[in-house]
Amino acid sequence: MKIIKTVYVLIPLNIFLALKWAPPVRGLGDLSRILFFHVPWAWVSLLAFLIAALYSLIYLFDKKNKFYSLEKKSYNSAFLGIIFTILTIVSGSCWAKLSWGSFWNWDPRETSIVVLLLIYIAYFSLLSSMPDSEKKHKIGAIYLILAIIIAPFFMFVIPRIYPSLHPDPIINSKKEIFLDNKIKITLAISIVSFTFLYFYLLELINKKKN
């Protein structure tokens, strides 16, 4: 996958666009530039979780043992996922402190990302309690799949429990994006570059561990 290597260009470009080219959001000033990192990190933490669960599913139903290394890849994806989740929480908390006055506000998206962090912690705790064996890989895989199966319930419940403070520029009832074009472009490039960075890092870890 040579396209992933464009990450060497995309990440510096993303940093330049985020810090210099994109205008600050009205009312928030330069603080709004956190958006260009916080949103893609949140997306990558979710993507890593989905990919880890997908690898686990293929691993479990692979009767001919063609994809025996997928469980290790799933573990590596979850490992990257937990790092991006922590980055998302830290960047989100900084944003919350500066724009809403406190580091933690029990917003639905803040709560969702903490639940994701808890799932990652539980997954790693489960794996660390067993010696390296087929049993460990299977049980870890099933845990991730169960977590994915009940994810829609979280989507249903969390917004009903916690009122939202988050700005809703991407998905809203009018299905319109209320952002300056430069911000939209930078955000799109940012999401693509961090997605590529995730795949690049995943490939590197997979190669190293093999």
Added chain:
Amino acid sequence: MPEIIKNLKKDIKIEFRNRSALNLALAFALISTLTISLIIGGVPLEPKKEAIILWLIIFFSAISSLAYTFIREEEKKTILFLRLNFSAESVYFSKLIFNIFFFFIIQIIVAIFYVFFRQLEIQSLNLFILGLLGGGLALASTITILGAMVAKANGQSSLLAVISFPLLLPVLWMAVSSTTKSLTPNPFSSNPVFYNEIYFLLAFSGIMIAGSFIFFKFIWSSQ
């Protein structure tokens, strides 16, 4: 079906022969209910706080008692016998049914004691009971499969709390919400929307049981 009944009979017989798990679970549920009630004393709390405390007691009672069915098979080395004589599906369903009934007994006792000592005024008894049953079903169905995983991971009970908490959060939120509603006077109690949390808990249990049914054989066969 006959396999499920046979295995269920075996579990009930073992349980009533020494009653260690039931006694321990009931003692834990009782002591935690009494301790919390005594600590709070006669201070009245809002319905939401009462519901949160009640469900925390129920959650930790579930954690301390429900994984035992699988851990016992691992500890007594009877797992190989079960694997040779019963299908994975029948073992799963027999353990699930056992856990559901076992947990309902614990829940009833916790609820009765909590309501009695805290002098709770239940405004909608139907919703209160349905909330307990729905929440209990969701807890039992989730902890049954997670208990099977923990039994394979050398049966550490603290591990069960760590891995079950993230998956059970929506259940606890909805169960607390339904119990809060049942303790609050509400003129719309005859409206079907009033029971939304119960539908949610039943849907969650259904999905969890279906998922567990599909994946249990992988846990069961892993060495």
